[in-house]
Amino acid sequence: MSVFANGKIANSLIAKVVMSLLPAGLMMCAACSTSPKQKTGDGRMDAEFIPAAGHDNGWVKRGEGPVLGSPELGTCFDVNVIPDGYAKYNMYFSWRPKKAIALSRSEDGINWTDPEIVLEHDEASGWEDDLNRSCTLFLDGVYHMWYTGQARGYSKIGYAVSNDGEHFERVETDPVLVPMYNYEGYSVMNPYVLYDNDRRVFRMWYACGETYEPNMISYAESKDGINWERSPLNPIFVHGYGWEQDRIGGCEVHPLPDGSFIMFYIGYSDINTARIGAAVSPDGIRQWKRLETNPLVEPTEGYFDASACYKPSVFRDEENNRWQLWYNGRNEGVEYIGYAIHEGLEL
Numbered sequence: 001m002s003v004f005a006n007g008k009i010a011n012s013l014i015a016k017v018v019m020s021l022l023p024a025g026l027m028m029c030a031a032c033s034t035s036p037k038q039k040t041g042d043g044r045m046d047a048e049f050i051p052a053a054g055h056d057n058g059w060v061k062r063g064e065g066p067v068l069g070s071p072e073l074g075t076c077f078d079v080n081v082i083p084d085g086y087a088k089y090n091m092y093f094s095w096r097p098k099k100a101i102a103l104s105r106s107e108d109g110i111n112w113t114d115p116e117i118v119l120e121h122d123e124a125s126g127w128e129d130d131l132n133r134s135c136t137l138f139l140d141g142v143y144h145m146w147y148t149g150q151a152r153g154y155s156k157i158g159y160a161v162s163n164d165g166e167h168f169e170r171v172e173t174d175p176v177l178v179p180m181y182n183y184e185g186y187s188v189m190n191p192y193v194l195y196d197n198d199r200r201v202f203r204m205w206y207a208c209g210e211t212y213e214p215n216m217i218s219y220a221e222s223k224d225g226i227n228w229e230r231s232p233l234n235p236i237f238v239h240g241y242g243w244e245q246d247r248i249g250g251c252e253v254h255p256l257p258d259g260s261f262i263m264f265y266i267g268y269s270d271i272n273t274a275r276i277g278a279a280v281s282p283d284g285i286r287q288w289k290r291l292e293t294n295p296l297v298e299p300t301e302g303y304f305d306a307s308a309c310y311k312p313s314v315f316r317d318e319e320n321n322r323w324q325l326w327y328n329g330r331n332e333g334v335e336y337i338g339y340a341i342h343e344g345l346e347l
Contacts, residue, residue, distance in 0.1 A: 050300065052340045053275075057293035058347075059325075061340040066304050066329065068093070068104060068112050069336025076102075076115075077132070077328035077335045078190065078250060078311040084138035085165050089315070091326065092118065092145070093337065094132035101134045101147060103166060109315075109324055110339060119147065119160055119168040127151045127175055128158070133190045133250065133311075136165070137202075143168070144225060146191040146204065149175060155187030155211050159225055176226050177206065183216065183235050184208040190250030190311070193225075203284065204228065205263070207250050208235070213271055215239070215247045217263075219285055236285050243269050243295050244277060250311045253284055262347070263288065264312040264325070267295065274308040275299070276327060278347065291347055297327060297340050304336055305329025321345055 052059035069076040074097035081091045087105035095102040095115060102115035121131035128149035137144045143162040148155050156175035160168040177188050190207040202222045209215025217237035220228040239248050244267025251265035261284035267277045275295035279288040297309045308330040315324045323342040328335045 049341070052297040053295055054298065055293075057296060058344065059293075059296050059340050059342045061297060061300070061305075061338055062110065066336035067106075067110050067326070067339045068115075069334075071334075073097075073115070075335045076337050078134075079313045079326050079328065079337055080135045080192075080252075081109075081313045081315060081324075081326050082136055082138065083315065084143070087113075090165065091313075091337075092134055092136050093328075094134070096132070096335075099130045099132075101131060101145070101168075109326075116166065118162070118166055119145065121149070122170075123151075125149070125173060127154070127156050135192045135252075137193050137195060138165070139195050144193070146176075146193055146225075148189040148191070150187075150189075150211065153186060153211050154179070155189040157188050157191050157206065172226060177204075177220065177228050179208065181230075181234070184218065185210055185215065187211045187214060188218075189214055192250075192252050194253065194255070205236075205251055205253050205284075207248070209247070213247060213268065214249055217248055217251055217265065231285060233285060237263065237265070237279070237288055239267065240290065243267055243275050243298070246270050249274065252313055254314065254316060255284075256280070264296075264314050266310050266312070272308065273299070274310050276309050276312045276325070293347065296342075297325065297338075299329070303329070304331050304334075305338055306331045309338070310335070316345065318345065323347070 048063040049060035050063040052061040077094050079093040089106040089109050091104045099121040100117045101119040103118045104112040104115045106112045122128045129151040134147035143165040145160045157177040159171045159176045162168040179188050188208045192205045194203045202225050204220045207214035216235040218234040219231040219236045222228045246268040249266030251263050253263045261281050264278045266274050268274050276297040277294035279290045281288045299306050310328045313326045325340045329338045
């Protein structure tokens with residue numbers, strides 16, 4: 001039976017926040033951009049905030065620079081922040097100088113621990129000369145990670161698991177998703193996966209097309225996380241007009257209380273200029289409707305994200321009635337991680 005059956009996804013990824021303390025001796029990142037004005041808190045008043053876009057949409061970004069990244073760390077990009085782990089916020093990100101996926105933790109979303117590599121590239125594999133653009137899902141006591149491997153101008157998706165969220169082992173030596181159709185071009189990358197408890201399937205949204213920057217979003221489902229069935233509707237989300245007229249990049253998709261889904265995604269006006277937008281769908285596949293307040297986050301002149309704002313990772317903070325968003329901002333050739341918030345859950 002096809003896995004493309006009707007059903008509603010359980011909100012397993014946005015699970016109860018793990019409130020355990022950081023392990024003893026774990027220090028905050030000394031190489032990250034911080035300010036004497038900062039203090040440990042809820043990420044709300046630790047620093048001054050500035051408008052996240054050129055129009056009033058309720059989003060503001062931290063005005064004192066990135067929350068992760070520095071000349072010492074090098075480029076940090078395409079983050080995935082989850083509430084499952086030893087800290088309130090657990091950030092998996094692509095660490096370009098190391099060609100690896102790294103993990104950093106935070107109790108306030110602003111002050112982060114020194115990164116630790118959780119999955120390294122494997123040139124012997126034949127498809128993982130570079131390793132990046134991952135997502136992690138905590139399910140039934142296991143951390144499941146889907147990640148992007150790149151070699152010879154192609155991008156493919158692999159799968160690894162961990163019992164502690166820190167030491168990952170590959171489930172398969174070969175990729176579990178490779179470009180097969182014309183719309184996928186040379187690359188499938190930027191996986192984002194949720195689990196549907198009712199239907200007992202994994203749901204993956206992924207970017208595809210060119211390798212330097214992808215072109216569109218497609219969708220697939222799997223019963224085991226290894227064998228994936230693509231939607232016959234692919235691609236399910238393509239570029240629009242104006243600020244996203246060129247292409248669409250990586251995304252995160254989150255369930256909403258009314259059963260619909262919201263996608264936060266990268267939109268490109270040209271291949272070097274990117275902003276962050278959002279769209280809502282009744283089932284996460286069809287009838288996407290862009291928010292009228294798009295773009296949500298865009299480059300700020302003279303700031304660390306002056307050239308582009310890429311790959312959002314979001315947390316729907318019901319306790320504090322807000323959305324939190326992390327993204328990688330670029331100014332010329334350097335990319336660091338920024339932070340934005342929206343007070344109120346209505347977007």
